[in-house]
Amino acid sequence: QLVSRVKQSGFNLTPKKVFDAPVLSQLAAVLAQLQQLHAVQPTEQAFPLLPIQHHFLNQQHGNINHWNQHISVALKQPMEPAVLSAALSQLVHHHGALRLRFSQDPQGQWQQVYQKLGAETLLWQSQAADDTAYQALTLELQQSLDITHGRLLGAALVSMADGSQRLLMCIHHLAIDGVSWRILIDDLWRLYQQGIAGQAPQLAPTPVSYADASQQFSTWWLQHQIDQNFWQQQGQPQPLDPAFYRDRETLKVTLSAAQTQQLLRDTVPALSVEVDALLLCCLQQSVAPKQNLAVYLESHGRDEQVFYGLDLSRTLGWMTSLFPVTLAAESNPQTQLQQTQSLLQQAKLYSGLDYGGSQFRASAASAAMASVTFNYLGQYHDSDFSHWCEPIAGEGFDQADSNTMLTPLVVNAEVSSGQLQLHWEYASSHFSAEQVTAIAKRYITQLERWNGQTSRAHGQADKRVLQPLNDAVATRTPVFCIHPVTGRAQAYQALAQALGGKRQVIGLQSRSFIEAGWFDHSFDEMADCYLASIKQQQAKGPYTLVGWSLGGALCQELVARLEAVGDEVEFVALLDCYVPGFEVAEDQWQSSVAQDKLRQHLGILLPGTSEPQLNQCLSLLNQNPPAQWPEVFAQWLTELNLDPHTRASAQDIMLSWAVEQHYRQLCDGYQLPRTAVQYVSFWAGEPAGRAQAMQNKLSKINTLNLQLTIATDHLGIVRAPQVMSHLVSALS
Template structure:
């Protein structure tokens, strides 16, 4: 007997029941959407077979069907990796949906792997291939939901549930709750032993399940954000008339019940939930939420601790990190009365903290003008008496605002003044006629502080006609840091509200003061200093005699990631790779400033600037080899975990930690990432605070340590809700630092996630770096970071691909000249060259894989070059090798030559034909120019004459907002909305695909770095436009040896077929040819 099933996913429980009860000789699982007519796939099981997966496999193809498992960009995924199933071959494929051209275009797509005109059907089913070629069903793609910022495949959770011995059926859906959408699992229990054959009656009860145990099991195999908030047991799943689970008919969960509700319950939970909502911008927070999964970070954690103390709960940052789930953290919270901290104001002499000593070690000529400030627009005017009372209360409450510094014979000293009303004017209340007067007042305020007079705090209130009132708060950096501002703004609003209401101002209790922290550091040194000293000694940069540049030289450049890449940075990559966000950012930096004789020569425009890269690498030696990158890292420095019971959550002051880290470099990006991650983990015992204590508070080998020439600071995620309501931050506010003061480092990179996008601001000294160099590094950084993010997507391993090779002339017993494609991705441009070498050389091109697999787009130039290298080695196992490249093909030829040389092979000839030289000709942003967009619009308009002008504008807008790899899919979607002849649409799609490939390759070039070569280089440069050839030749000539270099009377497009070049090439190649070049080639 044979039993056949179909129509719905076939679960393991059903399979086992059939085997045990029906005992069939064979079970067939037929798979096939209606659109593919009958059964394109089949899986067979026989008596005695077992099943380990949650669902029965859907098998293999029946007949000539083509099966593809693809990602969202229509790239094939490796065996074992989940993707969407597409079914091809016109046999059995429906024509489409009756009178639904939009849906037809969405589900029936051109088959990029088939013959011209063939289609494939998008099933919407999530599947994966097993090693034996059998396909497994995992769920529906359209069951993907987003919970707490994470994209979740519901089928994965259902598969885990179905693997539980107590569960027969399972369905998971996202249901609305008081705290947003939550996961709810509906399950049907397996019947008890002997009950399988009993008829089900209306009084039948679902077998009891241990819900807690099931959730515990899930938490062991799934990330916390994929564990359902509720498990609801059903007697049977509701079904549609077609026999499928009717998800809309599943009962709504009861979120407010005492047994299963996840709203905050205890007083502590409710208090903490309210604080989380304020800081994280959430309308609701559940008792099961994880602080960091909601977007919290270490700086916001300090605010949680501070606000909890204001509400009467004592917490430490360490407790929040160890117990980030609300209900668990609430148990840790105790009454703040249990932790008693002296409340009297600090007064008298006070030792300098490490970061303050570092400040004075820079010997700033204008030490009083080194400020931080906030420039704010007010939603409503403030009253002067209430604001004056508020500022006086802040001055008396916060010790750091009363610091006074004295220049003594052995250096600087600080004193904390009594908490009396200030002797200087805290508030400048001014009325101004226009913005010019406002700017002058802001500058005057910035320059008005005097650290030797104890004037570290000034507030400017400005009233200007026809504009909202504005408030400038200026504090000397010696008294404030980033965390301090959040404390200060909280107190300012609270105190002002009390003063405005005529109440006496009462601020929350003090936490430990500056002196307490200094004493805690000394105690830490006694216990841990000797143990940590060797590690910090190993991080030291080389000493340099170069003076720090002046602040007046500071310029800035900003690099931003889009929201999707930022999401991958914050969520996907750390989870899948097991590394931190700082590890990813710093590895990208290490790879950006990779030591290379080519890189060192290309980026600085003069030889004097070549030394800048060497200095950054922390070495005065030749800039080659895998030298570490030594940088300074900044942290908030409030590492209270180093001192039991220490609380700085409401303490103003400058606590920043500044410490060097030697970042290793490896050619392999994955190894590089993990090496950097391990290095950062070694800083965790003291969070960098130990370095400052050893350098400035102890007699140690670090006392005379130099600073690294690069500083990096990642500030986490910025939340608008963390700012006090009623204020709007403004740009400007005057110059925070005197121009004659030194920059802390010639290059400082500050990163923060703002509005869901990573922003990296590169502050650099114009006397050390120029804008072109920084722009080039920004491009390289973007490429390096995106390559690291791609590691989390499990890209296919680069391997040899003979299909990439194009034979451009007749083959024979001749040496081979390899010609990688230019930026177009095609090799047709070499045809004139191949004809000129007929009978002397085999000319073989390397074309982009994108024209073999239209959904394929290489993730980076390095991975593309690796694939080409393996292809060349497969086709020609031994040297000598001859390479020639035009445009981008020149860079690829150098990549191939570099890899061949590393493998010990002989590279006899490298020819560069008007090649791309990074940093000297920037054309990477071509698509961003209106001219390029207009050109594409005109080309499409000539083909698609029936498309309206408005429709073409819509098409270009869709492409403008997406990456080139997404263009074909976006264009197909747009075509589906237009009344266009299919033949013309196909031609337009091919045109668009060619544009997408070229622009994608241009994007990959952004920030690219050429490799170093031992082989001499032969180069030809287009002489038009005038001056360009010399610029490119000089750029490349500083880093490679030229065996031959000349300008050709042609432009970039025509040089490859210029007769003078073609006539001279054979003789030049002939001089390099040896007897060993007669290599037998396959085919």
């Protein structure tokens, strides 16, 4: 999403660049060098299929033209048919994958080529009396696609009897995947808005075409040495009768919100595995606990090692990678989990594309290599498009009844609305409803069992809270800087730059900004996690800590824990440290000043929002604790007509407010620990008198070896030149 937003602003960026340039100034320099994006000119020649396309076209499907993906949404505002039709045509013209035509050569080999946009109308204008009529129209549209004539997209604007409108759009899977849909819907809405405003259509350039990606894959695969021994051990031919979509049934089971959060926050980090490894382990234990289980896995396939140097962030097309793994039966669950984790690491080294290149290029149909398909889709948050539409549940008729399912059992897992949801699709010709229900129940039981074995415990490390702010210095231990009440560590950037080449500075940031829905229960919990995370980075003392504001109090919590186990603390600096009893009244949520400040922020970010709407927002926040603000605020935003980027920015602002006010609530009744170490302390001299009063109270609890009052305020002390000079001298 970061890459996409940057590109919408006219700059080029790749995920790798984000990780290579973690400091904002470095990232800005990269953007300055890569400002110009140029649209690629599509080739007029046939070009190779990607592995997933080969696999699909070599299956024995009853209706190869009817294997689609679709969206079906209720519109929150009416759409103009002529403008929408023009936007669809412009969309197809811009994204070449939507203009592909497929044919077979004299040897029966499939090939694809771009075709020019024809005069055929892409948009149907229809009416439907009820849901039954709408479903009939959906099936008709799905059946209208034809890959040999290049009709890969169809859309319908449907007027319902109640006066509402629905938009239906289906695209043949050969031209689309899950990643592509976000690009496509965002572009469609942009083109429609430009059309309504009478503006010329303009989209961000697409620097890499689907054909470019195909050619790059072919080059990579010919040059790459695959691990034949590894892949020969994965999967096994399945002596199964084909399963057809006409026999498909579905079952949905859900893990509770509390169990889901425990799974993601506690269990997975405690086990030091990826989420999909644990989910796969539970699948093995539920489906075939005493036998090896061959499973098909999917990945998005846009692997930077394979497509090195190509910017695929705006490339539409089916790039999914499909590959088998064999989960070995193992009586010890812990051993099985670690084996699964190791297996996935090797299988996903190139996102499974090395297997795809070697296996899916066979011209003849190959036997299925797995009996189950599993796909973990990750965490899904509120749609970026909810400002103009809402999804409609129901049968989409994406596949023809005569088409074959990849495997008789397919499991799709995702975290949506804070809950792990598992969608079990099965062929009734192979499984009974009772069998699948029993398997699904065993699966949930396995997850809950893992949660029970790794229930929340203090001292659980989370490496993600560690945020390096400059380069490591091999001969010196790091300086750990603890976040203030805002939860973010970027304020230590000035210190990191000043210590560049002398000491590495590692900020500790709140888990609330790295894991959706996370809010710490207490300062004790935070300190235990931070200490365990620091010890993963630096196993033994002496330790060096710096804390500004609330970070100063957390530093003292860390010192108390280090002293308790006999670890050496070399140096601790407190920058205008938080002292209980000296809270600034205007910063507390109960203050009208704080609420007016948020109102101003929202008014600037959401121009046109009425006073009653803002009042409603503040009323909702006042009725809920800060930990629930992001969810409450997201629901409030759905009532506004906002573009995706404005909506996302508003949610980011609200998360920051929620984290800060949550920490301020945790301060209620808090007492600092007593420690033996002597602290170096710097205090903001503004407002007058406050620094001396805070020093006096803190010195009654812990020893302040050096106390300096600086002519600045609380926000300025973390980058005040006098403070930087003292710290650089002490830490160098």
